[in-house]
Amino acid sequence: MLPTLKKLYSKDNDRVEMMKMHNQFFNTNAYVGGFIIGMDMAIEEKEGIKAKDTIAGLKTGLMGPFAGVGDTIFGVILPTIFGSIGAYMGLHGNPIGAIIWLLVNFAVLFLRFSLLPLGYSQGEKLIYAAGDKLNKITDSAILLGVTVVGALIPTVVSVKVPLVFKTGKVVLKAQSILNQIMPSLVPVILVAICYWLLGKKKMNSTRLIVSVLIVGIILGGLGILSK
Template sequence: MEQKLTKKDLWIMFMRLNTMRITLNYETLQGVGFMRAISPALEKIYPDKQDLSEAMKRHAVFYNSHVNGDAAILGLAAAMEESTGPDEKEGINPLKTGLMGPLAGLGDSLVKFTWVPIVGSIGASLALSGSVLGPVLMFILYNIVNMIGRYYAVVYGYKKGIEFLNNNRENNMIQRISTMANVVGLMVVGSLIATVIKVKTPLEIAVNSTVTGEIGGNVIKLQEMLDIIMPSFLSLLVTIVVYRVLKKTNGSHAALIIISMMVITIILKFFGIL
């Protein structure tokens, strides 16, 4: 397959990558920024405005990773947009979702928690000795890895994505990877629901005493009973309800849903239900 993207297109994507976090928001995090960064490639791949609109909507969804991981995912996503058929486009976002977590962890550990402390220590030691080279040297050393690494990650992700997609079509690898990415994504979402969303109830159910027949002899704590049957059941229930509402409204009333959840929570807390 003839490649449509050039080094100039990849360079423009890299430049836009550096401003991805300007559009950071609580609904899609880096989603809008990712869509803007990949849009030069999309404009070249999809000359038809309807196809271009669908492609841009495909990338304007929830996304969040480390900026150096963004670079590799950006190149890979551009390669998939260019090399896949219409029936394979649905595999792009699951692949992004599956990669954004591991690459975020890798970027944080290698860049933020390893390289930054090293160059920061070098720069600080020079600055404390009175040398103005301290902050300058730190800036240069940091960006050797940060900026140059981002550019080559975009190029590497694109080239390796093209090679992979061209060499593995006969093995249906795209579908297999998409399935694996979906599984990983569901595991991440499931763990987040159980650990981040905390919905508990203090309600108790009074039952008759087996000895005196009086009501209130025994008390069953509803939360303990639910935890025995299915831990974090209420958290899962709330997540499903909010997800269904967001899906039905196409996410157009996200702010209203957040405010409604706050009001409902206050009311239920006042009446001792939560």
């Protein structure tokens, strides 16, 4: 913002005052933050220092919703969908998986830099046009992500129960019984447990990965679980 402030405010006092305002707490997603900054620049260019309170309210009011949308789409949805697809294809020796992942990242990079001029060109009108839709966009993105993750569980998570029970001539295979209840039941239960554990205060992704490795090694060694 400093080059813009130097251009817009010729008086040192005005420039310093606006610099102090812009140094206030502003925390949003890095990919969509330019969207807000672009609107900020358009309003300041039109109203000058009179828009100080408007800009402060704009940044404070939009940083949360835009962070929710940006974190959901760019931090969860896209990496989950395309990262999982790319990794799955890569595990099977298909180089297209890596190409897909690179193309998605290039597209995200292009979108990131295009949001600032988009916000600038729309200015105030964009606030009112998009403000009411942010919650719907966030909810839709979350729903899409959960659906995709659920669909990927049977193909990405491979866990079976190799236990076999014999009673006379009757042979019961635990995995066959579980498949009759619901195919890929064990992977679903495992993912659900991991998701539940991540909600605990002292649990993070690193501890969860280590815990899964330890439990997997123990249960695999005992013959309770297999790949």
